[in-house]
Amino acid sequence: MKDMAIWAEKLVKVYSQVKAVDQLSLHVPRGSVYGFLGRNGAGKTSTIRILMGLARPTAGGATVLGFAIGREQVAILERTAYVSETKILYGGLTAQELVRFTRGFYPNWSNDAVAKYARTFETPMDRPFAKLSLGNRTKVCLLLALAQRADLLILDEPTSGLDPVGVDEFQRVVAEDLAGEGRTVLISSHQLADIERIADWVGVIDHGRLLLEARLDDIKSQFRLITAAGAGLPQGKSADIVSVNSDGDFCKYVVRNNAEAFAAELRNQGATVTDVSPLGLREIFLELVRKEESCTSGNAGEIAAAVSSSI
């Protein structure tokens, strides 16, 4: 638990009968860049708001940098830099004024970092925040977060509105100045291509539940697309078989574990295995979320099996 920057156990958040977060357990190792992935409305922002003390969990608990949420929230806030999903700050203030307003709250604040990142991101420092484009607002929010030189950064959609150059600069900063310095970064996003580059851990959330949490490299090593041809190929899903698509005697399987063993089993049944190939994060994400949808409309036992096997 000591080596976890964020440790959440069975968090639940109910907003007027809607379960935004449902028995969610999250484990973010110190020094990792953790991609927190999910569709719109999956529960990413609700989870982050609980961690930042902006919402109280209906049930469950969490520690952030070893401090309990709620009870020790001030200690958490001093050590955690946060960029919110909405990117709303005082509209009348310029970035320069926001810097002066913000720096008093953070013991590790660095004015050198302000100057450095204002240059890196070409941030407009002397125009009122409300007059800025979304991309420039995001840059101001990132600037204020980076200057805190916090041990943990929680960034909710940190690239919204940024152009490709801005995204590239952001990724260089994460690689060099944050991960390179051993800081922990939780990035919530559905920009899978950006996450795939920079994250070493990912958690996939859907309908408030965590479907998968693992090292990205391990996920990529485990998931395989198997194409096979033959009569009477198995059609059933299981904990290992995420999806089956068939067309006559041809079958496409997405397998999450033991792909080689499954391919061998198919060959033993007389099938021709034409291909066993790896999948990118995008395909894996789609398979997981679609599986979840088909489960939700299907039977409850399968949901339980899918969820317990993914945690």
Add this chain to the structure above:
Amino acid sequence: MLLHINPSSGVPIYLQIENQVKHYIASGALGPGEALSSVRQVAADLRINPNTVARAYQNLERDGVLQTVPGGRTYVAENPTGLLKSEKIRRLRPHARQMAVEGTQLRLDPQEIIDLVWQELNALEEAHERHGDLGRKAR
């Protein structure tokens, strides 16, 4: 050292780095004793996680391909052997199997499949000689 990665490929990034470093060494672009860029530098250049680069370097070190000296710099090992012959063969066999399966499916003669491997080996050897010439001229 210039590396290129494709993050959206299903091949883990650390494996892509390992394969490229191995190729640079096999073709002589990186010679024994030559220093590699630091983990941090590679991570910043490629905009990837330093832990991923470190994992690739550690794997290559474990295989005897690279050496890290106290203080942190990483070099191409002087005698990149390290591995037992049986282990080398165990690792290469899946590639050979793939060649055999693909080649047979494409209706190539066994000799044509073997010739292909010879051609690739010769290409590596020529690259190696070119890099050797370049190295001598530079000195």
